[in-house]
Amino acid sequence: MKKNYLLTPGPTAVPPDVSLEMARPMIHHRTPVYMEVFKNVNDGLKKIFYTKNNVYVLTSSGTGAMEAAVVNLLSPGDTALVVNAGKFGERWGKLCEAYSINTIMINVEWGKAVNPEDIRKHLLENKQIKAVFTTLCETSTGVTTDIKTIGKIVKETEAILIVDAISGLGAEEFRTDDWNVDAAIAGSQKALMLPPGLAFIALSDKAWKLAEESKSPKFYYSLKKAKKSLVEEGQTPFTPAISLVIGLNKALNMIQEEGLENVITRHSKLGKAIREAAKVMGLELFAPGTPSNAVTPLKMPSGMDAGVLIKKLKSKYGVTIIGGQDHVKGKIIRIAHLGYMDLFDIIIVISAIEMALVEMGYKLELGKGVGAAQKVLME
Amino acid sequence: MKKNYLLTPGPTAVPPDVSLEMARPMIHHRTPVYMEVFKNVNDGLKKIFYTKNNVYVLTSSGTGAMEAAVVNLLSPGDTALVVNAGKFGERWGKLCEAYSINTIMINVEWGKAVNPEDIRKHLLENKQIKAVFTTLCETSTGVTTDIKTIGKIVKETEAILIVDAISGLGAEEFRTDDWNVDAAIAGSQKALMLPPGLAFIALSDKAWKLAEESKSPKFYYSLKKAKKSLVEEGQTPFTPAISLVIGLNKALNMIQEEGLENVITRHSKLGKAIREAAKVMGLELFAPGTPSNAVTPLKMPSGMDAGVLIKKLKSKYGVTIIGGQDHVKGKIIRIAHLGYMDLFDIIIVISAIEMALVEMGYKLELGKGVGAAQKVLME
Numbered sequence: 001m002k003k004n005y006l007l008t009p010g011p012t013a014v015p016p017d018v019s020l021e022m023a024r025p026m027i028h029h030r031t032p033v034y035m036e037v038f039k040n041v042n043d044g045l046k047k048i049f050y051t052k053n054n055v056y057v058l059t060s061s062g063t064g065a066m067e068a069a070v071v072n073l074l075s076p077g078d079t080a081l082v083v084n085a086g087k088f089g090e091r092w093g094k095l096c097e098a099y100s101i102n103t104i105m106i107n108v109e110w111g112k113a114v115n116p117e118d119i120r121k122h123l124l125e126n127k128q129i130k131a132v133f134t135t136l137c138e139t140s141t142g143v144t145t146d147i148k149t150i151g152k153i154v155k156e157t158e159a160i161l162i163v164d165a166i167s168g169l170g171a172e173e174f175r176t177d178d179w180n181v182d183a184a185i186a187g188s189q190k191a192l193m194l195p196p197g198l199a200f201i202a203l204s205d206k207a208w209k210l211a212e213e214s215k216s217p218k219f220y221y222s223l224k225k226a227k228k229s230l231v232e233e234g235q236t237p238f239t240p241a242i243s244l245v246i247g248l249n250k251a252l253n254m255i256q257e258e259g260l261e262n263v264i265t266r267h268s269k270l271g272k273a274i275r276e277a278a279k280v281m282g283l284e285l286f287a288p289g290t291p292s293n294a295v296t297p298l299k300m301p302s303g304m305d306a307g308v309l310i311k312k313l314k315s316k317y318g319v320t321i322i323g324g325q326d327h328v329k330g331k332i333i334r335i336a337h338l339g340y341m342d343l344f345d346i347i348i349v350i351s352a353i354e355m356a357l358v359e360m361g362y363k364l365e366l367g368k369g370v371g372a373a374q375k376v377l378m379e
Numbered sequence: 380m381k382k383n384y385l386l387t388p389g390p391t392a393v394p395p396d397v398s399l400e401m402a403r404p405m406i407h408h409r410t411p412v413y414m415e416v417f418k419n420v421n422d423g424l425k426k427i428f429y430t431k432n433n434v435y436v437l438t439s440s441g442t443g444a445m446e447a448a449v450v451n452l453l454s455p456g457d458t459a460l461v462v463n464a465g466k467f468g469e470r471w472g473k474l475c476e477a478y479s480i481n482t483i484m485i486n487v488e489w490g491k492a493v494n495p496e497d498i499r500k501h502l503l504e505n506k507q508i509k510a511v512f513t514t515l516c517e518t519s520t521g522v523t524t525d526i527k528t529i530g531k532i533v534k535e536t537e538a539i540l541i542v543d544a545i546s547g548l549g550a551e552e553f554r555t556d557d558w559n560v561d562a563a564i565a566g567s568q569k570a571l572m573l574p575p576g577l578a579f580i581a582l583s584d585k586a587w588k589l590a591e592e593s594k595s596p597k598f599y600y601s602l603k604k605a606k607k608s609l610v611e612e613g614q615t616p617f618t619p620a621i622s623l624v625i626g627l628n629k630a631l632n633m634i635q636e637e638g639l640e641n642v643i644t645r646h647s648k649l650g651k652a653i654r655e656a657a658k659v660m661g662l663e664l665f666a667p668g669t670p671s672n673a674v675t676p677l678k679m680p681s682g683m684d685a686g687v688l689i690k691k692l693k694s695k696y697g698v699t700i701i702g703g704q705d706h707v708k709g710k711i712i713r714i715a716h717l718g719y720m721d722l723f724d725i726i727i728v729i730s731a732i733e734m735a736l737v738e739m740g741y742k743l744e745l746g747k748g749v750g751a752a753q754k755v756l757m758e
Contacts, residue, residue: 023398197620238440241576
């Protein structure tokens with residue numbers, strides 16, 4: 001008998017209560033029962049986004065909502081500033097390119113966060129910039145971006161701020177309205193504890209002004225259609241992923257019950273426990289400066305391959321984590337502490353890594369990493 | 380105690396075995412376990428599409444796959460011929476318009492099928508036509524289109540044939556390759572017995588040639604990306620709706636077990652039973668000429684409102700069917716016999732309609748409609 005533990009930054013584990021809710025008999029979406037659920041979901045999403053504006057629910061991966069931001073807010077030939085500090089910042093660049101947006105990239109070394117002053121400099125130098133694209137938590141590097149400061153900078157200009165908060169929302173502190181975020185994007189399969197298949201986007205009034213002018217072609221991702229459907233009928237323009245919306249209702253209720261600030265604190269503590277454990281285990285943090293509450297990348301001891309460790313964790317201990325992408329493939333492991341996780345998920349992953357590393361010939365004292373984590377988790 | 384019965388043409392009822400499969404603990408998609416499931420799904424989809432080509436799985440509503448067809452196969456300024464025989468044909472027109480395709484519409488009266496010769500005429504008159512868009516089963520009118528004949532006509536030209544088979548696939552006979560369909564599209568929440576959230580598209584070699592030339596902007600719906608990801612890695616380019624894919628694997632296995640031809644025959648018989656019952660109940664068929672195996676629209680007795688009947692069926696009998704859209708709203712009811720349905724679903728809906736109509740003051744002999752249905756169902 002071997003249990004399975006999923007510690008990846010999306011998908012994340014789905015709480016049994018959410019799974020059971022989604023397993024109930026299918027209902028039609030154009031019915032009062034569904035519309036009541038969908039209304040609750042809309043209210044709950046506003047709370048978790050910290051916004052007074054509507055949060056639109058799309059049936060797609062998170063990338064679909066990123067595409068919705070590009071095609072609804074910009075037009076071909078517009079200029080955008082893109083923070084590229086990892087795979088997901090890079091994706092903003094590719095999306096802008098696909099829709100003929102002139103893209104100015106701020107390339108940031110992997111493991112580092114963008115300096116908000118660099119954004120200010122670009123905005124001062126180039127008044128053509130209509131939008132700044134950035135990432136709350138860059139999943140590929142485990143870096144959290146200082147959106148609050150960036151929001152203050154962008155607010156002073158004509159440009160809008162678009163934030164991919166897909167892996168960050170519900171794990172990191174994030175205030176859409178207070179931080180002057182004009183378009184905030186999230187996905188279902190992260191801190192929202194659902195399977196993948198839903199994506200979310202909230203727009204400010206400043207963003208809606210650009211949406212009114214946008215000439216990019218769109219249909220499925222048209223947020224004007226989404227707004228009309230929501231405001232006039234309490235619906236989505238196309239058949240929604242009904243079971244996932246029903247699960248989301250349950251997940252949002254669970255988050256409200258725990259208290260959103262408590263949820264963030266829990267994530268923060270789990271992340272800190274991993275980092276403290278890593279320290280005593282001699283594993284270096286890949287992004288020590290601006291750690292994430294969602295995912296922690298650790299460098300492998302020199303001469304050891306991340307792939308071997310990941311495989312051993314899975315095959316021998318049933319623990320699933322992931323490695324690095326692109327140029328850090330094989331060099332780092334990434335441990336998610338995201339969504340439906342409590343202290344023992346951290347104990348499990350640390351103890352599994354201890355055992356696997358010892359088996360790989362790495363010298364460490366078993367239980368020492370676990371002890372360091374426990375100290376944080378008991379606080 | 381009142382049970383609920385869902386007889387709508389999407390979403391359709393989800394078999395408990397599929398729901399249970401989807402309720403199992405979440406797994407990561409970049410793992411051998413998931414990739415094995417996804418391989419089975421790809422094989423199963425090829426069988427149900429009757430194609431040797433790959434069927435690409437998109438995380439979206441069916442409309443997303445329709446958009447994928449437009450943006451991958453055409454370029455702005457291209458000319459397309461669109462069969463508009465209802466809401467979903469109309470959607471092809473709107474999609475083409477959104478992407479600056481010159482659209483020639485063949486407007487067909489609701490409840491009638493397009494005459495394939497009209498398509499031939501247009502293709503002969505206008506050599507600019509690059510694509511013909513049509514619908515296998517027009518859900519809004521309950522009409523089945525003669526795709527086989529249209530396929531023969533389009534095959535003789537440079538144009539490609541694109542078929543929205545969303546509500547038809549698995550219910551109507553449909554042979555992608557044999558019938559010369561260049562792009563076939565389906566969705567999860569119809570005969571495939573899943574919740575909404577997945578859409579599918581298969582392309583012929585002739586279609587891929589156009590895909591290579593297409594200049595329409597795209598990212599999330601890029602089928603080149605989908606092809607590369609599937610061929611090189613056995614994956615999708617973006618995080619898939621994992622739980623739905625796992626459910627699809629189960630549903631496809633169930634269909635294979637029953638036998639695809641038996642599944643079509645079952646749908647055909649259920650539809651015939653509804654039509655025979657309607658006849659003896661004095662309810663006129665809305666689309667008598669080319670009935671559908673998926674959904675049957677019936678005209679309301681004169682002076683009676685469909686909305687009242689639908690509400691009564693739901694509130695008193697727990698039976699959900701839907702009404703007409705646009706100009707036939709209030710005038711017709713639509714009963715789906717689609718997906719996870721057997722003979723008793725038909726008995727239930729007919730007997731419920733009998734009782735509700737009598738309560739509304741309509742004269743009929745209780746059980747007579749049921750009897751007519753039984754006669755067909757016993758065959």
